[in-house]
Amino acid sequence: MFCTHLHIDHTGWNTVLRDGRWVPTFPNAKYVFHKKEYAAWEAEHARGANPPGTVFPNNCLPIVEAGQALLVDDDYALDDTITLTPTPGHSPCHCCVNIFSRGQRAVVAGDLMHHAIQCREPDWSAKPDWDAKQSAVSRRKFFAEVADTDTLILPVHFPAPTVGLIKADGSAFDYRFKRDD
Ligand SMILES: [Zn+2]
Incomplete structure (x- = not known):
């Protein structure tokens, strides 16, 4: 799964609310986020910025915590396709x-x-x-x-x-x- 960026309408389906916890929607998937995109929203969230509101804690952080995130650089290639x-x-x-x-x-x-x-x-x-x-x-x-x-x-x-x-x-x-x- 690739997220072009971490706004709600491009990450909302990353997670689902299950038993009161946000968990990855696709338990076997790897989610690809740009490393610096993730870091930027992490920093925004840390300083209480809104937007992005709940996007970071609900739709991004749980993916990393579940060990399903692949935080990549500009030159990332899944393969030659x-x-x-x-x-x-x-x-x-x-x-x-x-x-x-x-x-x-x-x-x-x-x-x-x-x-x-x-x-x-x-x-x-x-x-x-x-x-x-x-x-x-x-x-x-x-x-x-x-x-x-x-x-x-x-x-x-x-x-x-x-x-x-x-x-x-x-x-x-x-x-x-x-x-x-
Ligand atoms: Zn956007």
Whole structure:
């Protein structure tokens, strides 16, 4: 299990409340968290910051306590099919997850962007972003890397059909939803 970052809508299913305790939902799984993302929220929690509210103690810490967390660095690779692309900004160490298969690449983009308009306007950062400027830097860098390639983008908050391609258009980019037709 990969968590692109440790916000509630990307970690809520990590744990379930059982007999009054938050425990891993999947007892046999390893959960992959970026080491510095985890450390940042641990520090925020320690100083009583809210947000992230209960996300750290309820949905992240129990995974580590159960020995099921894999705390990894930027260069982590599960094998030659799953790797990370660091895209910090939305959260301290947000990562996109690359999936390579049969010569194709797809990218689970997490919350690198929330709306396709952010391809036209990469500098428009979402309100909850941890570091709005860094978020924009990560978007531009990522878009430039995948623009005009056949890399499939999976931005989790986009409406159906969700998956699409990035096209360059001058200094901006376009998001082209991929439809079955
Ligand atoms: Zn988020």
